[in-house]
Amino acid sequence: MQRAAARVLRGLRSPPVRALCAAPGTPPRGLLYERHGEPADVLQLKELELPALGHSDVLIKMLAAPINPADINMIQGTYALLAPLPAVAGNEGVGRVLEVGPGVVAVSPGDCIIPADAGLGTWRTHAVLPEDSLLRVGSDIPLLCAATLSINPCTAFRMLTDFESLAPGDSVIQNAANSGVGQAVIQIAKAMGIKTINVVRDRPDLPQLVERLLALGADHVVTEDALRKPEMKEIFKSIPKPRLALNCVGGRSTTEMLRHLQPKGTMVTYGGMAKQPVTVPVSAFIFRDVRLRGFWMTQWKKDHEKQSMASMVDTLCQMVRKGQLSAPACTAVPLEDFKEALAASMQPFTSSKQILLL
């Protein structure tokens, strides 16, 4: 599936952003779609014409952009947020500022930037974007960390802080613990002194996965089947029952996870990998007073000032610098190999995020 050119990189060992800043010169290109459909059918790698640089615009050389599930759903036309067509695909990534309009104050040429909003179209080599849509990150942040910072770690950070007041020693349970958000939850919770119980699907390479998540800082890693078994009681001899559950799956996995939540605890749903609804016994609401909420980073950004996002990104960058937060396991793929990268990103049990090098 992977071309020889693909390189498997781990966040902390990837080069910092500045090392990959190429000089401009090659004509701008990007992955466009003119209609919704399967990405392999509708995405085209085309030369792009850059608009003139406006008063508050920034010319960017994009460096790297991940392929996230939401990107795929946007191209398919099944996502809650759709770009006007034709559109450049991609919602996340990192770039370097080449030139700024006369009214730009927050970034300068040479700065590294990430999108402040969804829907900017990051799968392209160059872009002219309004200053307001960008956030500056330090050039010392590793490339893959910066490229994957604005959605998953932000989602993890918000879910860990906005729903329950967790103190060191408290615990959190999450499913899809191997996802990009899941790995960020493990690391950010660890930095906050919060214990994590991490649920993953059973799979052939389970021991390696468990080992990897424990190395990231996970306190416990269990399979979905184990949620129904007495071994869970062993876990709760050493840590308290979770006040917060993070759900990215739906269906039975979610119902079983909910059973372990403390009375008056909160479950936050941010994804539905199983394509099944969340099903909750009536008694959990009435007699255990569990609270069910949802989270969508895109909506959070709409509801908050840009400064709140900037402040969170600064906090996360500090965690990166302290070695508390690394990028998820990534496979870097040259832009022209995008079809292979898309196919790999849509495989079940994928443990490596596909990153387009731009």
Add this chain to the structure above:
Amino acid sequence: MQRAAARVLRGLRSPPVRALCAAPGTPPRGLLYERHGEPADVLQLKELELPALGHSDVLIKMLAAPINPADINMIQGTYALLAPLPAVAGNEGVGRVLEVGPGVVAVSPGDCIIPADAGLGTWRTHAVLPEDSLLRVGSDIPLLCAATLSINPCTAFRMLTDFESLAPGDSVIQNAANSGVGQAVIQIAKAMGIKTINVVRDRPDLPQLVERLLALGADHVVTEDALRKPEMKEIFKSIPKPRLALNCVGGRSTTEMLRHLQPKGTMVTYGGMAKQPVTVPVSAFIFRDVRLRGFWMTQWKKDHEKQSMASMVDTLCQMVRKGQLSAPACTAVPLEDFKEALAASMQPFTSSKQILLL
């Protein structure tokens, strides 16, 4: 089903409490169960020996007590709150104080009282109970109102005030609108200037039911089937989409009701008449930010000072006096006919609450 002795009473037309205060003299009797099981099998009408009146105790002549679904479940042993066996059944009712211990300060002989807590055992003619477990209500409150005040109207009041800040003109949607809580929701919401959309199951006497709920103050009454139909759009031309949904059913009814909730709105589950779980599409959490909560009056009482309960009962009594809140449709049944009353209370589509006259 009903014995000739049974009298159908409507709350506002029932006599006030003082009219039904009989002098003591008959030996104390009560409905006891020594083991859990079907009420008709395990309940026995027995003479009771009253304990001596302690320092802070109150001797009560019980007057009337409703048969609520939770009473049945407690006897069956399937409820989240169970009384130590042997137990007197019943959790709600109204009585008159006959005598007080020397340390009692809050009530005097002649006062009318209702239980402040669940589990007191109200299906008996006389009781000796601690002062702390009782609340005084005005003797001018109609008997059936007082007998049914401490659970359903309190549940309705709390759900309308504790989860969303509703302003006059806002709307609420509820299923099981014909239940005791449902009828209280209609009336209390009306008193607050809040519009109600009331969902009921289709049934042979639907037109009469609709008429009755509209007469109580309902703004709209729809069947479960209608929740999926375009006629709902007509409703939302004249009133806003609800910020609050009250769920006593579960299953498909609940999922359909949830579709009409405003983004960031709250659904509160307080019952599960369909004996099916609450099922929610993942997208409702993520993209519409709906919030799911639960409510149990018994837990609320545990979590709050008695003064909070007393204050709410005062507010509800004021509503009764203003004609804003009436008792649900009731069938009054002499204590010795309890088996018929139990059977009637367990019928599907019952529109009349069974009240034991004590």
